[in-house]
Amino acid sequence: MTSAVTQDPPPQPPEGTAPDGEQQDAGVRAEEYLYRDESRLRAGSLLTSRTMARRLPSLVRRSVRMAWRVDRGATVGLLMCQIGTGVLAALGLLAVTGTITALVSSGDITERLWDAAPQLAVIAAAAGLRALMGIAVVWLTGRLRPVLGRAAELTMIEAALGAELAANNKPGYNDAYDIADRGAQVTPDLVEEAQDVLAATATLAAGATVLTVLHPLLLPLLFLACLPQAAAYVRSARVLYLAGLETSGRRRMLNKLRWHMAYQESSEEMRACLAGPFLTGRYRRLADSVNAAERKAANTGAWMGLAGAVAGGIASAAVWAALLWLLASGRMSLAAGGGAVFALQTATGSVRGIINGGARLVRTGWYVQDWQNFLDNAHGQAMIDSRGTASLPAAPERFEVRDVTYRYDGAPKDSLSNVSLHVKRGEIVALVGENGSGKTTLSRLLCGLLLPTEGDVAWDHASTADLDPWRAWEHVALVPQKFTYLPLTMRDNITFGQGDTSDAALLAACEASGAAEMLPKLRSGLNTLLTSEWFGGQQLSGGQWQRLVLTRAFHRRAALLVMDEPTAALDARAEHRIFAGLRELAKDRAVLLITHRLTNVAVADRIVVLDQGRIVQEGTYAQLTRQPGLFRSLWELQRRMSGDALQVEPEAANASALIYNDRGEYLLHLRDYFPGQIWEPGMWSLLGGGREPQDATLEDTVRRELAEEAGLDLADLSPFATEYASHDDGTTVPIAVYAGRWNGDPRELRLTEGVMLAWFGPDDLHRLRIADTTSALVRRHAAGLPRMQSGPEPGPGPEPAPAPAPAPAPAPAEHRPASPHGTVPHIIGVHLYLERPDGTVLLGLRHPDSAFAPSTWHVLAGHCEQENAIDCLIREAREEAGLRIERRDVELVHVVHHIGQPRNPPRLALFFRARTWGGEPVLCEPDKCTQWKFWDPAALPDDLVPYTRLAITKIRNGEPYSETGWPA
Numbered sequence: 001m002t003s004a005v006t007q008d009p010p011p012q013p014p015e016g017t018a019p020d021g022e023q024q025d026a027g028v029r030a031e032e033y034l035y036r037d038e039s040r041l042r043a044g045s046l047l048t049s050r051t052m053a054r055r056l057p058s059l060v061r062r063s064v065r066m067a068w069r070v071d072r073g074a075t076v077g078l079l080m081c082q083i084g085t086g087v088l089a090a091l092g093l094l095a096v097t098g099t100i101t102a103l104v105s106s107g108d109i110t111e112r113l114w115d116a117a118p119q120l121a122v123i124a125a126a127a128g129l130r131a132l133m134g135i136a137v138v139w140l141t142g143r144l145r146p147v148l149g150r151a152a153e154l155t156m157i158e159a160a161l162g163a164e165l166a167a168n169n170k171p172g173y174n175d176a177y178d179i180a181d182r183g184a185q186v187t188p189d190l191v192e193e194a195q196d197v198l199a200a201t202a203t204l205a206a207g208a209t210v211l212t213v214l215h216p217l218l219l220p221l222l223f224l225a226c227l228p229q230a231a232a233y234v235r236s237a238r239v240l241y242l243a244g245l246e247t248s249g250r251r252r253m254l255n256k257l258r259w260h261m262a263y264q265e266s267s268e269e270m271r272a273c274l275a276g277p278f279l280t281g282r283y284r285r286l287a288d289s290v291n292a293a294e295r296k297a298a299n300t301g302a303w304m305g306l307a308g309a310v311a312g313g314i315a316s317a318a319v320w321a322a323l324l325w326l327l328a329s330g331r332m333s334l335a336a337g338g339g340a341v342f343a344l345q346t347a348t349g350s351v352r353g354i355i356n357g358g359a360r361l362v363r364t365g366w367y368v369q370d371w372q373n374f375l376d377n378a379h380g381q382a383m384i385d386s387r388g389t390a391s392l393p394a395a396p397e398r399f400e401v402r403d404v405t406y407r408y409d410g411a412p413k414d415s416l417s418n419v420s421l422h423v424k425r426g427e428i429v430a431l432v433g434e435n436g437s438g439k440t441t442l443s444r445l446l447c448g449l450l451l452p453t454e455g456d457v458a459w460d461h462a463s464t465a466d467l468d469p470w471r472a473w474e475h476v477a478l479v480p481q482k483f484t485y486l487p488l489t490m491r492d493n494i495t496f497g498q499g500d501t502s503d504a505a506l507l508a509a510c511e512a513s514g515a516a517e518m519l520p521k522l523r524s525g526l527n528t529l530l531t532s533e534w535f536g537g538q539q540l541s542g543g544q545w546q547r548l549v550l551t552r553a554f555h556r557r558a559a560l561l562v563m564d565e566p567t568a569a570l571d572a573r574a575e576h577r578i579f580a581g582l583r584e585l586a587k588d589r590a591v592l593l594i595t596h597r598l599t600n601v602a603v604a605d606r607i608v609v610l611d612q613g614r615i616v617q618e619g620t621y622a623q624l625t626r627q628p629g630l631f632r633s634l635w636e637l638q639r640r641m642s643g644d645a646l647q648v649e650p651e652a653a654n655a656s657a658l659i660y661n662d663r664g665e666y667l668l669h670l671r672d673y674f675p676g677q678i679w680e681p682g683m684w685s686l687l688g689g690g691r692e693p694q695d696a697t698l699e700d701t702v703r704r705e706l707a708e709e710a711g712l713d714l715a716d717l718s719p720f721a722t723e724y725a726s727h728d729d730g731t732t733v734p735i736a737v738y739a740g741r742w743n744g745d746p747r748e749l750r751l752t753e754g755v756m757l758a759w760f761g762p763d764d765l766h767r768l769r770i771a772d773t774t775s776a777l778v779r780r781h782a783a784g785l786p787r788m789q790s791g792p793e794p795g796p797g798p799e800p801a802p803a804p805a806p807a808p809a810p811a812p813a814e815h816r817p818a819s820p821h822g823t824v825p826h827i828i829g830v831h832l833y834l835e836r837p838d839g840t841v842l843l844g845l846r847h848p849d850s851a852f853a854p855s856t857w858h859v860l861a862g863h864c865e866q867e868n869a870i871d872c873l874i875r876e877a878r879e880e881a882g883l884r885i886e887r888r889d890v891e892l893v894h895v896v897h898h899i900g901q902p903r904n905p906p907r908l909a910l911f912f913r914a915r916t917w918g919g920e921p922v923l924c925e926p927d928k929c930t931q932w933k934f935w936d937p938a939a940l941p942d943d944l945v946p947y948t949r950l951a952i953t954k955i956r957n958g959e960p961y962s963e964t965g966w967p968a
């Protein structure tokens with residue numbers, strides 16, 4: 001077994017791929033994507049050595065200034081050391097020249113040695129001090145380099161954060177950032193190299209002085225000799241820089257591919273999609289093309305270096321020849337010649353140092369120039385310049401987009417055109433529309449993250465363009481569509497160090513988002529590091545991260561809450577919690593909700609529909625689900641999809657008749673006893689049978705069967721339920737059950753199948769040989785019928801089964817039991833009194849089209865159908881608000897008796913209190929109730945149904961009964 005596993009060949013790339021996994025023909029090949037920004041390349045190639053030489057002083061100044069800012073001591077120390085090194089080198093050189101002159105002059109050797117002694121002492125002291133300074137330079141450089149690099153990076157980050165979001169969205173931004181990042185990293189080199197050049201220049205100065213004193217021709221000759229080499233070095237550096245620029249996009253791509261292939265986040269897709277061979281293939285091709293470009297540049301550089309060295313060698317030979325000529329022709333003494341040799345060598349070394357350092361300096365300068373360009377560009381689009389500095393006196397009440405058009409930089413068309421929208425605190429506005437219709441863009445504009453191309457975005461009366469953005473965003477909480485997984489602790493991830501960072505505040509936000517549920521599973525609770533990339537950290541799932549991002553937004557308590565697909569990764573319970581709690585959240589916030597799950601937007605006060613950047617519909621959920629238009633077509637599509645999902649059961653192909661009489665009895669059919677030949681042999685069952693080809697509907701089936709089996713024809717038959725019967729072979733068969741009333745005598749019927757037909761009361765069923773499903777069906781139907789004249793007297797008994805749905809056809813008026821003499825039938829209404837522990841009471845705002853109390857607050861209420869009052873209450877609470885209430889938690893707390901209107905039947909309004917309940921109120925029937933809200937009984941709304949106000953007061957006073965006239 002093991003060997004079979006281990007000997008399996010590794011997974012092969014799918015057919016049609018190249019040996020290295022690269023798709024051969026599909027799409028564009030990797031080589032065609034050079035990830036190259038032509039405009040940057042052009043700009044880079046314009047940056048010649050001469051322009052760079054001109055810009056170098058300012059770049060060096062800037063880096064020195066930055067070094068000064070981050071570490072003054074080290075900067076001053078380094079400068080002193082470099083200047084000191086130069087001065088000491090010059091001193092040493094002068095002393096050497098002096099020594100040689102003293103030693104080769106005429107006179108006694110002892111005298112000459114005594115003359116040379118001070119010079120020798122200077123040489124020794126200078127060499128010692130230079131060595132010490134060299135050590136100091138290494139130490140100071142080590143201290144300054146990292147700080148300076150980080151400072152350059154930070155400057156970039158600050159500039160990027162300070163720029164308009166639109167600047168960051170521009171194509172090529174990441175490339176520019178990467179190239180600039182390299183510049184930031186080499187910034188310390190610039191300082192170091194500048195110092196090297198300075199030191200070499202100081203040494204050269206000394207050598208040059210000596211040479212000029214010895215003979216004025218030597219110095220120009222030396223410079224001429226070094227020129228070819230200098231030119232070759234600089235050109236070679238430029239070639240390498242341009243190659244770096246040209247391959248920067250590809251190198252970034254290589255980094256990205258490496259990251260995706262090797263890191264945790266994408267590791268599952270890499271394996272399951274067999275992406276590995278494909279991507280390594282692409283990596284290889286890209287790497288090859290980068291290598292080729294770099295090799296070419298290195299070759300060119302080497303050739304240039306060689307040419308420079310040859311030219312330099314010839315020129316040096318010329319200089320030495322000139323020196324020989326000066327000595328031979330007696331234009332220079334032998335003693336001076338000795339000094340000149342030494343000075344020439346030192347000066348040549350210094351000039352080479354300057355050339356080398358200068359070439360490196362120029363190359364580093366190019367990179368630092370990229371960094372500088374990025375900063376200039378970011379500063380050119382800095383928010384500080386494009387926006388005002390006004391601040392709002394208080395958190396805004398109203399956020400408005402007025403006739404706004406927006407086009408992203410480089411985009412071929414507008415993402416939004418002439419859009420207007422507003423959202424106030426206390427209001428929920430939903431934005432819906434198909435992908436790419438502009439919802440996210442609109443939310444970015446409303447938040448002030450983007451400024452409109454045309455039109456205006458105003459918070460209260462202030463335009464977002466006039467506001468100081470950093471202070472304005474204190475009023476914004478954003479749940480973005482794509483959120484960032486930050487490797488911080490949960491606490492830091494929620495607060496980012498802002499607001500109330502206490503556990504209590506965080507836990508409240510966690511409760512609202514559902515993040516509290518994951519806390520017990522985290523190793524250190526709120527202080528857990530949320531990543532497994534580092535030791536001790538813990539990784540969250542996608543949905544858990546979304547809960548965390550919601551927590552972040554809820555914790556901010558900002559006036560504007562924007563949620564872009566906030567529940568895309570959440571499970572059903574978590575999603576329900578968010579939408580159920582949204583109204584509560586919106587109490588003091590303006591909420592903009594973007595979602596594709598259209599049933600969820602029922603919670604919104606207004607829905608705005610976007611199509612291709614324009615608003616095409618606006619209205620309430622009830623209005624938009626009725627109006628033809630984009631919303632309704634998307635909504636119906638979603639409903640159909642979820643409906644289809646539920647219809648996994650086979651369609652019913654059998655139909656039965658549940659026939660009952662006014663005495664509450666049911667007509668049952670005793671089957672023939674032919675075991676193995678008929679279904680349920682010898683048992684009492686319902687009349688009915690299988691669908692035949694001629695039956696257009698299942699009602700046709702049941703009517704045909706009734707006529708064929710018993711010659712029965714019923715006026716009214718209505719669908720009652722679908723039941724499931726089990727075959728002997730274990731298969732389950734759905735049966736459509738139709739209910740109908742008939743008061744005839746079964747003995748008079750002509751039966752063609754089975755043994756007999758007879759009436760039975762539900763209480764007699766246990767004596768019969770009858771399938772459990774059939775007797776349960778009968779009992780269920782009986783429970784939904786009003787008590788019949790001949791039925792049992794009301795009294796305590798077993799709890800009735802839930803009401804049938806749909807209810808059986810109502811009895812014709814003539815069959816209704818008459819009310820006892822002198823009494824008047826009442827209509828019974830049930831009302832739910834739901835009080836939270838904080839004393840607030842649940843009210844619903846009735847729909848403007850309601851017949852009773854339109855646009856008025858009322859408790860959750862309903863009329864009793866054929867069911868008892870508590871069942872009615874439980875059903876209404878579930879159907880209207882999605883609340884789960886148990887019978888045992890319900891108590892009757894008040895009755896309002898509506899009397900005094902002679903023409904209308906009197907009513908009894910029963911107020912039940914549920915001590916506990918499950919779920920939060922949601923708008924399940926938005927055409928009835930448009931909003932749920934818990935109200936403080938001391939500050940109930942003005943537009944409240946009067947008898948509800950009365951009942952609430954009485955309930956709170958503990959009074960069980962009141963009477964009233966009809967509600968207005």
Ligand SMILES: Nc1ncnc2c1ncn2[C@@H]1O[C@H](COP(=O)(O)OP(=O)(O)OP(=O)(O)O)[C@@H](O)[C@H]1O
Pocket residue numbers: 169408409411415433434435436437438439440441442481
């Ligand atoms: N940063 C960007 N740069 C350029 N174009 C963008 C950018 N963001 C969005 N767009 C373009 O703007 C249009 C609207 O995009 P937006 O993200 O606002 O749509 P949406 O309605 O939120 O879509 P979805 O439902 O897919 O989230 C699209 O055509 C998109 O390509």
